[in-house]
Amino acid sequence: DHLKNHGIQPVLHHKFKNSLHGKIKIPAHTIIFHNHEELKQTADVLLSLGGDGTLLDTLSLIRNSGIPVIGINFGRLGFLASINKGEIESALKALIHGDYTLDERSLLRLESDNNLFGEENFALNDITIHRRDNSAMMIIHASMNGEFINSYWADGLIIATPTGSTAYSLSCGGPIIYPDSESVVITPIAPHNLNVRPVIIPDDNILSFEVEARESKFLVSCDSRTVTVERSVKISIKKADFCVNLIRLNNETYLNTLRNKLLWGIDTRNY
Amino acid sequence: DHLKNHGIQPVLHHKFKNSLHGKIKIPAHTIIFHNHEELKQTADVLLSLGGDGTLLDTLSLIRNSGIPVIGINFGRLGFLASINKGEIESALKALIHGDYTLDERSLLRLESDNNLFGEENFALNDITIHRRDNSAMMIIHASMNGEFINSYWADGLIIATPTGSTAYSLSCGGPIIYPDSESVVITPIAPHNLNVRPVIIPDDNILSFEVEARESKFLVSCDSRTVTVERSVKISIKKADFCVNLIRLNNETYLNTLRNKLLWGIDTRNY
Amino acid sequence: DHLKNHGIQPVLHHKFKNSLHGKIKIPAHTIIFHNHEELKQTADVLLSLGGDGTLLDTLSLIRNSGIPVIGINFGRLGFLASINKGEIESALKALIHGDYTLDERSLLRLESDNNLFGEENFALNDITIHRRDNSAMMIIHASMNGEFINSYWADGLIIATPTGSTAYSLSCGGPIIYPDSESVVITPIAPHNLNVRPVIIPDDNILSFEVEARESKFLVSCDSRTVTVERSVKISIKKADFCVNLIRLNNETYLNTLRNKLLWGIDTRNY
Amino acid sequence: DHLKNHGIQPVLHHKFKNSLHGKIKIPAHTIIFHNHEELKQTADVLLSLGGDGTLLDTLSLIRNSGIPVIGINFGRLGFLASINKGEIESALKALIHGDYTLDERSLLRLESDNNLFGEENFALNDITIHRRDNSAMMIIHASMNGEFINSYWADGLIIATPTGSTAYSLSCGGPIIYPDSESVVITPIAPHNLNVRPVIIPDDNILSFEVEARESKFLVSCDSRTVTVERSVKISIKKADFCVNLIRLNNETYLNTLRNKLLWGIDTRNY
Known part of the structure; x- marks a missing residue:
């Protein structure tokens, strides 16, 4: 009324x-x-x-x-x-x-061969790559615009927007990023390499990831939506073209x- | 030969x-x-x-x-x-x-009502409590000898021996513990509470844990052996009686x- | 009255x-x-x-x-x-x-050639080694019972009792140690080596330290008492014989x- | 030749x-x-x-x-x-x-009433605020464009450029920032408040700081140049107008x- x-x-x-x-x-x-x-x-x-x-x-x-x-x-x-x-x-x-x-x-947009999330392939907080329950650690090879960044031996990897920097990334040791920073942060989850640190990059770069693991499948999430993916699937992440x-x-x-x-x-x- | x-x-x-x-x-x-x-x-x-x-x-x-x-x-x-x-x-x-x-x-010994791991209820590295894939964060209420320690809002919790302190606990921010320290470390996995820290306690104490979560099940691991557990199950952990x-x-x-x-x-x- | x-x-x-x-x-x-x-x-x-x-x-x-x-x-x-x-x-x-x-x-006891702290060479919280204001990072070579542990490239090093684990060591990333753990923690201050971590050792070991640095002097503290020390001075730390x-x-x-x-x-x- | x-x-x-x-x-x-x-x-x-x-x-x-x-x-x-x-x-x-x-x-530029560094009031790596040797922890009240950010109870505070993100800030738990990120990071040194985290802000903001402490003086550094400052001095930091x-x-x-x-x-x- x-x-x-x-x-x-x-x-x-x-x-x-x-x-x-x-x-x-x-x-x-x-x-x-x-x-x-x-x-x-x-x-x-x-x-x-x-x-x-x-x-x-x-x-x-x-x-x-x-x-x-x-x-x-x-x-x-x-x-x-x-x-x-x-x-x-x-x-x-x-x-x-x-x-x-x-x-x-700003949002992130996920791209992959088999179009994992259909038309909902975007995230306001974060896109994560994660090993499945019970499976061993995975190795995630990360590149930026085709140039190699690092191989993360970890439970997974978080790619977060400034908005998402205060969510899961923060729990995994990432910094707080002010909303209009035009950046994304790459934060490893439980890394075995003790010398890796969260990395901040400008959000106009294209990130790409390949997974190496004993187990044949891994998980990818856009915010709270999760899919199980074949190990061979390559994914890339860039800024979405809408806000x-x-x-x-x-x-x-x-x-x-x-x-x-x-x-x-x-x-x-x-x- | x-x-x-x-x-x-x-x-x-x-x-x-x-x-x-x-x-x-x-x-x-x-x-x-x-x-x-x-x-x-x-x-x-x-x-x-x-x-x-x-x-x-x-x-x-x-x-x-x-x-x-x-x-x-x-x-x-x-x-x-x-x-x-x-x-x-x-x-x-x-x-x-x-x-x-x-x-x-030293090893840890897990105890629970329904005897989750049968006769293999011990761990040389660590016992972990973990949310399942895709499920939301859980709340783990931890006590020592019946006295309340803390409620962890996290992906999970690691209870590690000195031997296990250089394994998963280390990846989640735990310290290195010299083998004959007669201690265990409680290390949270991706905690939401930003002020929690790994805690070292003498290994002759009894730890007990209760889980609160939206999801009805969670995971418990003894080293690399993992079982899925009902949310209502309480577990306790103490030093094993053999080395x-x-x-x-x-x-x-x-x-x-x-x-x-x-x-x-x-x-x-x-x- | x-x-x-x-x-x-x-x-x-x-x-x-x-x-x-x-x-x-x-x-x-x-x-x-x-x-x-x-x-x-x-x-x-x-x-x-x-x-x-x-x-x-x-x-x-x-x-x-x-x-x-x-x-x-x-x-x-x-x-x-x-x-x-x-x-x-x-x-x-x-x-x-x-x-x-x-x-x-338990307390820590500091020993050195020139008896730096006289009869007050003990600490309830921690003993720290620290570079002086304005001076560059130092290298601290640490040993336990004569065996080499590590060389820390850092602003300094904290050796804390369980009591001191919730003081300065905690601010520098150390864990919380329950009082009767009979342990000490070695926590680096602003380490350049990114793969070092706090180390817990039983408190019946003898730690010794040598400093390498451009600057000729450094600082040693027992709790809040601080002295300036020549670079060549070697110090050793063990559990005090009183509580x-x-x-x-x-x-x-x-x-x-x-x-x-x-x-x-x-x-x-x-x- | x-x-x-x-x-x-x-x-x-x-x-x-x-x-x-x-x-x-x-x-x-x-x-x-x-x-x-x-x-x-x-x-x-x-x-x-x-x-x-x-x-x-x-x-x-x-x-x-x-x-x-x-x-x-x-x-x-x-x-x-x-x-x-x-x-x-x-x-x-x-x-x-x-x-x-x-x-x-990009560089940072320091401003203060008494023009602490003369014409060399800029830094490629970082500007730091730090307590003096032997003095107790300080409280640093930080604001951005006049709006209150936080009060840091700490040994000091680092404001670093992307270039400086791999220097002292990294040793104190800061993230790595890619050079063209147009951001600065505020990283606390040995903070007493356990829930503070490094904060990334766009580099077109103006940061200002006031110090509260028992001791009457504190230190300010532009890269490796350090001056001792009266407690009452307020400083502000913004991006320099040259690269x-x-x-x-x-x-x-x-x-x-x-x-x-x-x-x-x-x-x-x-x-």
Whole structure:
């Protein structure tokens, strides 16, 4: 009803409608959309209700449409989904009044012979290469624009955007990269070579990878989507040719979110 | 023939015999053994031919028998399997002349309600708790002698002996622990909590772990043996009541092996 | 007055008396002590008022006397000085009623030709070797019981007790070592060799160090006491032959202090 | 003589001339220069003979002149001074034939009230803030374009260019940054806050720092030049408005140098 008063037309994904059925009242005039195409034609803004994982999942719907997305955080960790439950109403108001900024976030694009991820071959956080459960360490030969970088003896390798630098890459020892750095980071997962370090490269380079391993298969992930791949498959990664528009309310800043989420400055010694 | 001249009676595992069949001549008087019991009765020394993984596998045969083991390294990495291919003959001579020392290495023992690993519930390197492929991060609640240590938000957790401190734990940021330190290290794998660190505790403590996760199953490994476990299973880890006797030739030392394997001191700046 | 009622005789260091003069009323019957010898004869317990640094400084008075010490934390960080200001009265009560445990903490002892620290050549936290301001990196050749360990190209090296493992060593990437681990850790400071790692050794070994550097002098510290040393001076470090008795109130545990001070478990994601 | 035959006019710094006097024959027609101004008018290329430190020192002469510099490595580490002693002749030939590329490397510029470094307030590798010898940890409040980043409780802080990312920052846990990344990294030195991580920001931002400490002075360095500073001094750092032209012979690449210097790929397990 709030929404109606402001002349706002709700748009709902068909699967979501089913799962909500009987739980909350869905306004009668709600438009139901089924896929990327329908979303593009009907929605101005996408609200992601869940955690960071949910917001990442909405990218399969948003793709290159440019539709801005804002995340309401119902999960535990909310780097991307930065609006907390208690702030929903004020956030919607700010949204309606245009009191926000669009943060253009770059994505990575995965390419491979057999088109592993179809049309969803992009990632806002990271693309990872990983050994399978129970299998031994793998060797990943990495190149940049055809020039050899290094052979990583490791459980896997993370190629992360600045947005993804505070996700899995950070857990594996990668640095924090400010969003508009136009860079990607290559972070090894549990490397056997003790002298390797995360490497930052400008995001206009093309990275390519070949895997050597005893086991015949390995895993590739775009954000939370994972496929099992034959050892012989070569993959390459470059910047996607579209961005995602994250809505950032004007009372939020990246550094602020960073400090709050990483508990920077909350130090018992300050008390 | 060399062996015969020294009055040495070869003893061979039955599976190994089959795989060797037709490749090399197996001396006629070779005794074939099938399991832990037969090995205990017939062998004085076990030769592990392969890499560190192979030597770890021989523990299923050796168990608490006290039979000393020496590793001939045919693999790439040889921390445990320290005799290189070119040194086999001199190593055998040293062995025959008793020119060696027994390194007693402690093991870990895993306990759980449903006896996950049967009689092979021990590890020379490490016991690990790990999320499955594709599943989200898990939360591992760790206690020592019933007292709460920490809740790890991570891909998993490694509990390593000093012997295992130079294996997987080292790849995940753990320290190197000298073999006779009577300690174990708890090292998180890709932790989300950025302020956790590896923890060293005396090896006479009992560690216990409970898992909290979205996914209903997780993985537990004793060295290279892995099982899939229900989320509700609690496990505890303590020092095993037997040791493994690693044969160390008298021209080798732990620090020497460490430097060679980790490339310590091989620094281009020294040239 | 509280103290008098319990038949407690205050004992005060002469320098401290002077600095307190005119600020608080010092009870008339207070005994003033001037040095280690007088302390030993008059005091049963030493109260350290300040932070961890203050408590470390009291060791110059306590030495091998066995007099238990308890730290009232007026500073910011209180790992050793674990009683906070608000808890003083209840802590004193617990002390009077004997409701506490003595934690025996091991110390390190430094030896060198010219007896660098006189009779105060011991450390509860750590002994460090460090380049001077403005000077280039140094090379520290480390041995254990005469056997070569490694040559560290670094700003310096920390040799820490379990007690010191949560202090400077932790800031430089060392692990946390449980107090009764009977181990020490060797942690490099800003190492140029990227493949070195902290090393844990049993505390009954003797470590020795030689320095190679362009600059003719370097620094050696026992806890917070630092001296400037000629490059040619060799030093060796072993376990001291006495312990310090830290008073731990019975409602405190090491793991509890660890979690509170390192902010373990205080995770925004738990809210 | 070689040089003469190619019509090359040697140019020599006056101090260097003195120290060479009597050791090697200096060609009669050698021009001697005394400072930045004279160098700019007479030289086309500057040869730095020494290690990386020597090359960094030549920047005080080169400044914004654009004169290309090449480093002949007589020291141990040669990231910048990449020509080894055995390759001098072939390197000179390549130089004469123009068989090289100019790598434009960005610099940092330090600003402060009292103009700490005069006209040499720039750094090719890094600017560092550091506590003095013997003094306690400091607190460094860092901001970007006036917005608060974090308060670092640490021994110090490194602000490094991509060029400097393989120097001191790397020793303190920073990532490797590819030269044309247009970024800088902020890396803490021995931080007490365990949850801080290196941060990468685009190099068009302005960083500013204030220090809080018990001690009244601290140290600031531009590359190898260090000054002692009053605690109250605020400093700010931004990208310099000129670059340094490093000469890279066409048979060299950055990735190649990286692998060789960091020993990447030289793994005993490959043998």
